[in-house]
Amino acid sequence: xxxxxxxxxxxxxxxxxxxxxxxxxxxxxxxxxxxxxxxxxxxxxxxxxxxxxxxxxxxxxxxxxxxxxxxxxxxxxxxxxxxxxxxxxxxxxxxxxxxxxxxxxxxxxxxxx
Numbered sequence: 001x002x003x004x005x006x007x008x009x010x011x012x013x014x015x016x017x018x019x020x021x022x023x024x025x026x027x028x029x030x031x032x033x034x035x036x037x038x039x040x041x042x043x044x045x046x047x048x049x050x051x052x053x054x055x056x057x058x059x060x061x062x063x064x065x066x067x068x069x070x071x072x073x074x075x076x077x078x079x080x081x082x083x084x085x086x087x088x089x090x091x092x093x094x095x096x097x098x099x100x101x102x103x104x105x106x107x108x109x110x111x112x113x
Contacts, residue, residue, distance in 0.1 A: 002016040014022045022030075077083075082090075107113055 002018045002020065004014055005017050005019075006015040007013075008015070012023055016022070104113075
């Protein structure tokens, strides 16, 4: 981040240490580009629709709460444990490798290989 070097009040310009100039129009453009999809520094999710509705129903509120609950669970469990699908996949792979190994040993004992 650069510091302000000079403020030109007559021309409505601010000059920074790296000689980059900013006027109100450029500032508004950069600020709008920064805030695209953000409100109060947060990324908008479909679950945030309740904040922007004039009238909300109980179904919308329930969907909002369910979404927030799922989002919180995902954040809390991130990097801490495997989900059920991954655990099932690893167990199936372990069983397949074990059965294949046993089959190869049996076939070698029977002198098929």
